[in-house]
């Protein structure tokens with residue numbers, strides 16, 4: 001991976017990210033993302049930032065690098081050459097080359113995955129991908145790759161952990177945020193893909209791996225889906241979310257923070273709050289639930305319904321509907337007047 005080009009690009013990309021990106025829902029209304037001064041939304045169509053096409057891979061990788069750099073997953077990041085200690089995400093791309101068997105000219109079919117679970121043999125990584133619905137496989141240039149990058153924007157917004165990306169904070173707010181970010185980076189986890197019984201603490205050597213015994217399946221057979229099928233043998237492993245059996249020869253996901261006695265089917269490794277797949281297996285484990293970054297943060301702090309940033313002051317507006325707002329963000333899109341004195345703009349519907 002060439003980290004130096006990422007550095008050069010970064011100097012250029014100091015303006016709000018994603019300007020001009022096409023809206024994924026509005027056809028004809030929006031000619032490209034134009035950021036509102038403080039809402040994380042487009043002034044043309046009012047859709048959110050993550051409702052527009054993602055910006056660049058490089059930008060995503062820098063954001064993720066920031067998040068993981070001070071966490072215990074720093075090994076998933078790499079130092080940027082000449083970047084003053086800056087680290088970027090070492091995203092694990094996977095390139096599969098399959099010979100196309102035909103009687104005449106043998107050709108090759110190359111598939112690039114924008115992301116694959118790190119640290120796996122390719123065969124296991126492929127089994128993992130096959131368990132995901134096609135629309136969620138991050139194959140370069142497909143819907144699945146777009147889905148992944150939208151999840152990144154949605155689940156791990158950079159302003160949740162980088163104060164420089166949000167609106168100006170007061171000194172007490174900045175202190176509260178610094179403390180929060182410290183905790184956030186301590187809590188972040190990255191799931192591990194393995195065969196059932198095949199994950200566990202690595203540093204301590206091969207001691208006492210959960211559920212592992214001499215009766216391991218001798219001949220792992222590849223299977224098209226993660227179920228037992230008519231294999232007949234009862235699995236001792238069950239998925240934490242759906243309770244269904246996990247085939248001993250099908251990859252599952254482990255979450256270190258939840259303990260290695262728990263495992264998930266790849267499609268069951270989702271946020272308990274939004275139900276979305278946990279992007280790049282980044283998860284939080286809170287009160288016995290798996291959460292994405294966005295929903296972990298919202299259990300800790302209220303999120304402003306206006307600007308989408310977390311609120312680090314006690315002095316905020318709680319709407320009747322339970323939604324939270326920074327006081328000065330509790331206002332109308334059209335006229336900017338406070339929402340507590342209803343304006344006539346409300347009757348006009350959003351141009352969507």
Ligand SMILES: [Zn+2]
Pocket residue numbers: 023024025026030042045046047051
């Ligand atoms: Zn739109």
Ligand SMILES: [Zn+2]
Pocket residue numbers: 023026030031032033034042043044045046047052
């Ligand atoms: Zn737009």
Ligand SMILES: [Zn+2]
Pocket residue numbers: 239240241242243244264265268
């Ligand atoms: Zn399951």
Ligand SMILES: [Zn+2]
Pocket residue numbers: 271272273274275276291292293294295
């Ligand atoms: Zn979520």
Ligand SMILES: [Zn+2]
Pocket residue numbers: 304305306307308309325326329
């Ligand atoms: Zn706000």
Ligand SMILES: [Zn+2]
Pocket residue numbers: 332333334335336337343344345346
């Ligand atoms: Zn108004």
